[in-house]
Amino acid sequence: MMKSMKRYVSLCVIVVMLIAAVSGCAQRTGGGNGNIRIFFSLNKMDTFRGTLVDAAAERAAQVGAQFVMEDAEGSIEKQVEQIKRAAAEKYDVIICSVVSVDTVVQLKMCAEDIPIVFVNSCPDEKYLQSGKYVFVGSSEQVAGEFQAEYVLGKLAGSQEINVALLKGPSNHSATKGRTNGVKRALEQSGKQIHYVFEDTANWDTEQAQKLFELFLRTGSAVDCVVCNNDAMALGVVEACKKNGISIPILGVDATADGCEAIRNGDMAFTVYQSGSGQGHTAVDAAVQLAGNGDVKELEGSSEDGKYVWVDFERVDSSNVSQYGK
Amino acid sequence: MREERKKKIVSIKVKLLGIILPVVIAIMILLAGILYFISKDIIKEYSENLLTSSIDNQTNQIEAWLNENLSAFGAVKQAIEQTKPSEQQLQAILDSYYGFHDNYPEGLYIADANGKLMAASASEKQETDPTQSVWYKEGLTRWNMGLTNAYTNAAGNKVISASGILDDQSGTIKVISADLTLERISIIVNSYIEMEQAQAFLVSSTDGTILAHQDNALISTNLGSSKDAFMRDIWQKVEQWDFDMAEIDDNMTAFSQINGTDWVLVSYIPTKIIYSDIDSVRNMMLVIGLLSILLLTVLVERVVHMVIRPVKELIKIITAMTNGDFTVQVKTGSNDEIGVMGGFVEQFIQTMRQMIASIHGVSDKLSTQAANSDTISREMYDATRHQGQSMRELNTTVEQLSLSVGEIAEHATTLAMVVSDTKDDGDQVGGKMQETVTVSRQGKDDLQRVSSAMETIHVSMQKLQQSIDEVGKASVEITNITEIIGNIADQTSLLSLNASIEAARAGDAGRGFAVVATEIGQLANTSAEAVHNIEGLISQINNLVGDTVKQTDESVKNIDHSSNLVEDTLRTFDAIFNNIDQVSMLVREMIQKVEKVDEVATNVAAISEEQAASSEEILATSESMVRQVDNITGNSKSVSTSANELTSSAEELYEQVARFKIKEEV
Numbered sequence: 001m002m003k004s005m006k007r008y009v010s011l012c013v014i015v016v017m018l019i020a021a022v023s024g025c026a027q028r029t030g031g032g033n034g035n036i037r038i039f040f041s042l043n044k045m046d047t048f049r050g051t052l053v054d055a056a057a058e059r060a061a062q063v064g065a066q067f068v069m070e071d072a073e074g075s076i077e078k079q080v081e082q083i084k085r086a087a088a089e090k091y092d093v094i095i096c097s098v099v100s101v102d103t104v105v106q107l108k109m110c111a112e113d114i115p116i117v118f119v120n121s122c123p124d125e126k127y128l129q130s131g132k133y134v135f136v137g138s139s140e141q142v143a144g145e146f147q148a149e150y151v152l153g154k155l156a157g158s159q160e161i162n163v164a165l166l167k168g169p170s171n172h173s174a175t176k177g178r179t180n181g182v183k184r185a186l187e188q189s190g191k192q193i194h195y196v197f198e199d200t201a202n203w204d205t206e207q208a209q210k211l212f213e214l215f216l217r218t219g220s221a222v223d224c225v226v227c228n229n230d231a232m233a234l235g236v237v238e239a240c241k242k243n244g245i246s247i248p249i250l251g252v253d254a255t256a257d258g259c260e261a262i263r264n265g266d267m268a269f270t271v272y273q274s275g276s277g278q279g280h281t282a283v284d285a286a287v288q289l290a291g292n293g294d295v296k297e298l299e300g301s302s303e304d305g306k307y308v309w310v311d312f313e314r315v316d317s318s319n320v321s322q323y324g325k
Numbered sequence: 326m327r328e329e330r331k332k333k334i335v336s337i338k339v340k341l342l343g344i345i346l347p348v349v350i351a352i353m354i355l356l357a358g359i360l361y362f363i364s365k366d367i368i369k370e371y372s373e374n375l376l377t378s379s380i381d382n383q384t385n386q387i388e389a390w391l392n393e394n395l396s397a398f399g400a401v402k403q404a405i406e407q408t409k410p411s412e413q414q415l416q417a418i419l420d421s422y423y424g425f426h427d428n429y430p431e432g433l434y435i436a437d438a439n440g441k442l443m444a445a446s447a448s449e450k451q452e453t454d455p456t457q458s459v460w461y462k463e464g465l466t467r468w469n470m471g472l473t474n475a476y477t478n479a480a481g482n483k484v485i486s487a488s489g490i491l492d493d494q495s496g497t498i499k500v501i502s503a504d505l506t507l508e509r510i511s512i513i514v515n516s517y518i519e520m521e522q523a524q525a526f527l528v529s530s531t532d533g534t535i536l537a538h539q540d541n542a543l544i545s546t547n548l549g550s551s552k553d554a555f556m557r558d559i560w561q562k563v564e565q566w567d568f569d570m571a572e573i574d575d576n577m578t579a580f581s582q583i584n585g586t587d588w589v590l591v592s593y594i595p596t597k598i599i600y601s602d603i604d605s606v607r608n609m610m611l612v613i614g615l616l617s618i619l620l621l622t623v624l625v626e627r628v629v630h631m632v633i634r635p636v637k638e639l640i641k642i643i644t645a646m647t648n649g650d651f652t653v654q655v656k657t658g659s660n661d662e663i664g665v666m667g668g669f670v671e672q673f674i675q676t677m678r679q680m681i682a683s684i685h686g687v688s689d690k691l692s693t694q695a696a697n698s699d700t701i702s703r704e705m706y707d708a709t710r711h712q713g714q715s716m717r718e719l720n721t722t723v724e725q726l727s728l729s730v731g732e733i734a735e736h737a738t739t740l741a742m743v744v745s746d747t748k749d750d751g752d753q754v755g756g757k758m759q760e761t762v763t764v765s766r767q768g769k770d771d772l773q774r775v776s777s778a779m780e781t782i783h784v785s786m787q788k789l790q791q792s793i794d795e796v797g798k799a800s801v802e803i804t805n806i807t808e809i810i811g812n813i814a815d816q817t818s819l820l821s822l823n824a825s826i827e828a829a830r831a832g833d834a835g836r837g838f839a840v841v842a843t844e845i846g847q848l849a850n851t852s853a854e855a856v857h858n859i860e861g862l863i864s865q866i867n868n869l870v871g872d873t874v875k876q877t878d879e880s881v882k883n884i885d886h887s888s889n890l891v892e893d894t895l896r897t898f899d900a901i902f903n904n905i906d907q908v909s910m911l912v913r914e915m916i917q918k919v920e921k922v923d924e925v926a927t928n929v930a931a932i933s934e935e936q937a938a939s940s941e942e943i944l945a946t947s948e949s950m951v952r953q954v955d956n957i958t959g960n961s962k963s964v965s966t967s968a969n970e971l972t973s974s975a976e977e978l979y980e981q982v983a984r985f986k987i988k989e990e991v
Contacts, residue, residue, distance in 0.1 A: 198471075199489075219438075
């Protein structure tokens with residue numbers, strides 16, 4: 001009786017000590033993150049993504065995680081190869097801005113069991129999974145809604161609005177989200193909305209300029225130009241300058257050039273997608289996933305634990321001084 | 326009794342079936358219920374996934390089909406823009422596409438801002454003002470070719486056009502377009518439905534125009550103004566840009582936006598179709614369950630039947646045994662528990678046979694012995710009865726004796742009491758006597774004291790006489806003295822007279838002395854007078870003393886007389902005292918004698934009481950003896966009865982045992 005009692009007590013003590021030890025270890029990992037290794041596969045470097053990567057690297061340094069970034073330079077093959085390598089080198093978590101959202105399934109397979117935080121381009125919801133595959137970014141639809149809000153405010157007097165819409169590549173998630181956002185918000189205003197021009201300019205300034213010049217030649221009336229990004233808006237700005245036209249031109253991203261254009265009065269409005277905020281949050285989410293947690297604790301997370309939304313910010317002439325530097 | 330028992334018998338078969346069947350049925354129902362609900366969930370989820378995948382696939386197919394056509398058009402358009410062909414060359418190009426592909430049999434056609442329409446030579450396409458046509462107006466809004474909404478063209482056909490600005494740098498805005506028939510698109514839409522019995526249609530999200538539908542009549546009608554409530558509900562959802570899967574009016578409905586267009590593909594399947602699968606699963610389970618129960622019933626019935634067959638054999642044997650037939654034989658065929666049981670029953674029968682045989686012998690012996698004991702017990706009964714009678718007589722005698730002794734004891738006791746009273750009286754008399762003796766002794770003592778007082782008085786008197794005599798003598802002496810004093814006084818007076826004469830002769834000188842002599846003379850006179858007085862007094866005293874003496878003499882005489890009287894009394898007292906003393910002595914002696922009588926009487930009483938007690942005891946003893954004898958008589962009677970019973974039992978036993986057959990009757 002006494003013997004078994006002693007055995008029981010000692011067993012309890014061992015269990016308690018084990019729990020203490022394990023939780024102690026867990027806390028150390030959580031606090032220092034010394035063991036977390038993050039691999040960042042970038043689709044292609046540009047200004048915005050540069051900001052994102054810099055913020056991510058800074059945040060990783062803050063939490064003490066190892067951070068490696070590689071640029072796939074727009075190549076699906078390169079990106080797949082990078083992810084395979086990251087899996088082979090047993091990284092704890094991967095942050096990935098996919099070259100094409102169509103490759104998500106393939107990338108998940110290549111990553112084997114490693115959790116992935118997607119940034120910049122949003123994969124289809126069905127490919128995301130709480131605690132394993134999450135997306136950190138800004139809700140593209142909100143950007144479109146902000147644009148529509150500006151247009152409706154600017155042209156509050158008119159019942160019919162002629163809108164020219166320049167879109168990104170049709171399979172890009174941002175294109176769909178932003179376009180849906182702006183169209184939906186405009187339609188729900190109850191006004192007559194005419195899309196006098198609606199085409200894709202593939203995020204590109206020159207293409208946008210060319211297309212808009214072409215549009216201007218049709219002689220159709222236009223009240224405003226809504227672009228899915230600043231680069232295309234700047235193309236429109238050039239086209240308008242050439243043709244001596246002055247109408248509100250709206251973009252998204254609040255790039256340095258975009259902000260400059262707003263300062264000069266060439267562009268009317270843009271939406272600041274916080275690259276630094278996304279980079280910062282992406283690393284936070286990555287740390288959570290590496291620790292077998294989910295992202296539900298993070299600010300801006302969706303209820304299903306698949307998304308962490310980073311806020312957009314409206315930029316116009318009134319507050320442009322704070323952006324684009 | 327046996328009849329009743331037979332009625333209560335429920336066969337093992339029925340019991341087993343009664344237990345197993347309800348349990349099996351309950352389990353089946355439970356299992357079927359659980360399976361039904363689980364499969365319902367699974368089928369619902371599966372159906373949702375299937376519908377999702379179906380609509381995704383359709384979307385992909387439609388997008389691919391559209392892109393295929395658009396890129397074909399785009400290629401032509403790009404070629405024209407790059408090569409900047411002459412009008413003839415352009416016509417040739419357009420001609421070459423006429424009938425080139427059955428998706429767009431009319432091929433491509435171009436209109437410019439001036440209203441000039443160019444189409445394939447074989448085409449019958451004609452428009453009065455192409456710039457007002459839907460395809461032209463929508464084409465103006467893009468450079469990359471895109472699709473228009475469904476519309477009715479100049480020829481009255483329902484079409485969708487792919488159109489876009491043709492930028493040939495000519496300075497005139499041109500729009501290039503190609504028509505896709507809605508029928509074609511409907512075929513495409515409906516061809517790629519993966520899910521059986523699901524339906525799909527294509528609708529424009531901007532104005533609710535139905536672009537493709539199985540029912541051609543619905544094409545290019547408006548969803549929002551449809552007669553069908555389900556369609557209107559769908560439009561409500563599409564209008565809200567809510568493209569999540571939902572159950573609308575008992576239809577599982579999925580939505581998918583077609584990339585690059587404002588089109589929404591809607592696919593739906595009535596939930597009753599989905600659940601019909603579940604119903605068929607349920608029915609199947611019901612049938613399987615019923616069949617299983619039936620099979621199980623038959624199986625259990627057969628198995629139990631086989632198992633309990635040897636038991637039935639055994640029952641026959643046991644029934645025979647119950648009826649006393651131990652001549653039966655057990656066939657121990659099987660090697661299971663029942664076989665073993667049969668073996669043991671066989672052994673039991675063997676044992677029983679031997680046992681019954683030996684019981685036969687024993688019961689015979691028992692019968693004889695019982696008869697013997699019966700006789701003996703009868704004799705014993707008689708003997709004890711006699712004894713009882715004698716005992717009762719003895720008892721009566723002892724009773725009489727006891728009564729006599731009792732009387733004696735009573736008398737002795739009375740005597741003892743009387744004596745005791747007498748003794749008490751004697752004691753009292755003794756006490757009185759003693760008091761009398763004491764009192765008379767006191768009286769004697771008092772008288773003695775009086776006598777001695779008299780003596781004392783006598784002595785005192787004598788002393789008094791002596792004293793008085795001495796007083797007489799003293800007074801005589803005093804008289805003598807006083808006479809001397811008188812003489813002296815007379816002489817003194819003579820002397821003083823002489824002195825005073827002499828002093829008077831001496832004259833003055835003797836005056837003083839004359840005074841003294843006078844004084845002395847006076848003194849002598851006074852003394853003579855005093856002596857005279859004293860003489861008088863003494864003579865008085867002498868007279869008194871003489872009286873006293875006389876009186877004293879008389880007193881002494883009286884006292885002496887008294888003394889004599891007292892002594893007489895004393896003597897009388899003494900005589901009384903002695904008499905009393907003697908009486909007292911006599912009384913004491915009498916008391917002592919009475920005491921002795923008392924003792925004796927007491928003893929006699931005690932003895933006769935003891936005697937009475939003893940005779941009581943004897944009586945009690947003899948009574949209990951009578952009782953015991955009675956008991957013995959009773960017992961011997963019951964022994965006799967028992968012996969009788971034993972005899973009848975032995976007879977019965979014999980009869981019973983005789984019922985068992987252990988040998989085949991010949």
